[in-house]
Amino acid sequence: DTAVSQTPKYLVTQMGNDKSIKCEQNLGHDTMYWYKQDSKKFLKIMFSYNNKELIINETVPNRFSPKSPDKAHLNLHINSLELGDSAVYFCASSQLLAGGKEQFFGPGTRLTVL
Amino acid sequence: KNEVEQSPQNLTAQEGEFITINCSYSVGISALHWLQQHPGGGIVSLFMLSSGKKKHGRLIATINIQEKHSSLHITASHPRDSAVYICAVRENNDMRFGAGTRLTVKP
Numbered sequence: 001d002t003a004v005s006q007t008p009k010y011l012v013t014q015m016g017n018d019k020s021i022k023c024e025q026n027l028g029h030d031t032m033y034w035y036k037q038d039s040k041k042f043l044k045i046m047f048s049y050n051n052k053e054l055i056i057n058e059t060v061p062n063r064f065s066p067k068s069p070d071k072a073h074l075n076l077h078i079n080s081l082e083l084g085d086s087a088v089y090f091c092a093s094s095q096l097l098a099g100g101k102e103q104f105f106g107p108g109t110r111l112t113v114l
Numbered sequence: 115k116n117e118v119e120q121s122p123q124n125l126t127a128q129e130g131e132f133i134t135i136n137c138s139y140s141v142g143i144s145a146l147h148w149l150q151q152h153p154g155g156g157i158v159s160l161f162m163l164s165s166g167k168k169k170h171g172r173l174i175a176t177i178n179i180q181e182k183h184s185s186l187h188i189t190a191s192h193p194r195d196s197a198v199y200i201c202a203v204r205e206n207n208d209m210r211f212g213a214g215t216r217l218t219v220k221p
Contacts, residue, residue: 033209043200043211056208079212090157103147103209105157 006106023091031096032074137201154186184211
């Protein structure tokens with residue numbers, strides 16, 4: 001059983017389009033994250049949600065909007081895609097409130113903006 | 115300067131060698147993570163530690179809070195250990211990542 005799943009795995013799109021990446025975790029965790037890994041393989045946190053509430057919002061353009069319909073899902077919507085948005089996006093989850101903070105990562109979504 | 119520094123950036127070893135990857139950080143942390151990113155891109159959490167030492171199979175992670183330093187050791191390295199190893203530090207809900215160490219273990 002997949003613990004943290006993301007769809008799609010690959011996403012190729014044109015500049016200016018709007019796209020979404022979905023993330024689901026079946027671990028019962030209360031906290032979910034989005035990370036961006038750039039072409040140099042450097043990981044950076046983008047957002048963190050705890051119990052459907054935003055608790056981290058790093059310096060990310062407001063074209064990126066996370067949406068958490070419930071604790072098991074954290075979707076990432078990106079408006080007006082730009083070339084610099086090309087990266088691999090990883091979703092992760094952890095059980096933050098229980099004190100166990102180990103994160104479980106999804107397989108990643110490779111976004112290519114042409 | 116990155117808040118989390120890893121060394122070396124690249125490491126090539128022969129099968130069976132003892133491997134050490136180092137991580138130094140400059141911020142206060144509540145926990146430190148070691149992650150493994152496979153050549154296919156998937157990320158796996160290896161360890162989360164806030165003090166002392168943890169061992170899992172051939173992997174050992176240590177942390178010295180006073181010196182703000184952690185090491186990841188791999189004993190009896192194997193070609194399947196080839197991956198990028200990433201150190202990440204957590205301060206409350208925030209995570210900061212090192213640039214990763216690319217390990218290649220040759221048979």
